[in-house]
Amino acid sequence: MKDATDMYIPTFQDVLDAHARVKPYIHRTPVLTSAYLNELTGAELFFKCENFQKAGAFKxxxxxxxxxxxxxxxxxxxxxxxxxxxxxxxxxxxxxxxxxxxxxxxxxxxxxxxxxxxxxxxxxxxxxxxxxxxxxxxxxxxxxxxxxxxVHPYNDPRVIAGQGTCSLELMEQANDLDAVVAPIGGGGMVSGTCLTLSNIAPDTEIYAAEPLNADDAARSFRAGHIIADDAPDTIADGLKVPLKERTWHFVSNYVTDVLTATEDEIVDAMKLTWQRMKIVMEASCAPPLATILKNPELFAGKRVGVIITGGNVDMNNLPWTLK
Known part of the structure; x- marks a missing residue:
């Protein structure tokens, strides 16, 4: 479909077509749970583990x-x-x-x-x-x-439709979710999540999570227009890029809120996931859990999907060894 700027915005049919097209080349990644993290947050968390994806990431x-x-x-x-x-x-x-x-x-x-x-x-x-x-x-x-x-890393309708297949699977694996939380940098994953959930689960809240040190999406959300930082400094290297026109369309129309986490909160959430779930995820994946821990009143008593976007970590430069 076209928006007010005559720019092509992918549709839910594009997501369905993408799912059929990419099935031979991707994994249907698992959804994991943790009794410890449920108790710690007061929510029932369902982690969509794209760190187990081909090439190690949802991308x-x-x-x-x-x-x-x-x-x-x-x-x-x-x-x-x-x-x-x-x-x-x-x-x-x-x-x-x-x-x-x-x-x-x-x-x-x-x-x-x-x-x-x-x-x-x-x-x-x-x-x-x-x-x-x-x-x-x-x-x-x-x-x-x-x-x-x-092929733009996120401001491309083909890419957004492809990322929408992740939440399509998540809702099949853990239905009746009250909220889904995903990291946001340029907004490709969040846009795909918005595209899918607005069609199949319109009552599910969508939260975007990002580093406080790269909080341009949060500031854009509050200002009502794109605010772009050129070179933010954060350990979440995959979340340094700004929103673009297509991703802003989804963020501004469908996201419930954009939450932020400090560098220490990101490191703590990353370490907690490694320790308790025994899975490898990178720093760019940690803001969702960090913001759930930081804002328990938003998620307590709810069924919450958490998208772990990737697991490509430099083992020689783990963030807690750099503190």
Missing amino acids: VRGASNAVFGLRDDQLEAGVATHSSGNHALSLSYAAGRRGIPCHVVMPRTAPEAKKAAVRGYGGIITECEPSTTSREAVFAEVQAATGAEF
Whole structure:
């Protein structure tokens, strides 16, 4: 459908089409629970574990939908993107499965584990400075040189529809949820969640969670327009990017609230999940649990879906070893 700016906004049918398209290339990830975390929060939590996803992150859903939806005449030049990590490695994974080149622009400060994964999947990396301005400028040069199809990490209808398949599965696995909480950076996952839930569970509240050090989505939500930070400083490296027009459409129309967590709260929630659930998740996944712990009055007594978006961690630089 089109919004007021005549920009294509994906529909729920796009989510259903994406789910059929990507099924052969992704995992239907499990939903886990923790009696300890339920007791600690006063809520019944259902963790959708995209840290067990192909390429280690939810991003493979949107990337696969974009890559496997390409026309034959788009294949030779391949695809290109800019990303701090998970979209880069997910697009590289999907491109490799289709046998086409993938060019990615990554900040020089991106975790080495994510750079290694991109190269392992066959992605070709060009580094940039750790700011949105540098990322987009270097990417423009790469795309001009390669002619590759741009797959934006989140402001792309194919990507948003692909991310919407995550909450589609979640609602099949743990129905009758009162709320769903997901991390927000550029807003691809939150937008997909909004797209799906507004169609199949319109009474389910949707909360976005982000670092206080990168709280542009919270400030945008309160101001009623996009506020973009160029280079925020947070350990949640996947949540540093600003909202764009398509994701703002979903955030402004469907999100109940945008909650924030400090760096210490993010680290504590990440460590708590590792210790109690025995699963590896990265810092960018921790704001949802951190904000549930911080705002118990919002979630107590409710059935709450929590999307763990990825598990690509640099084991040599764990955040609690850097404090």
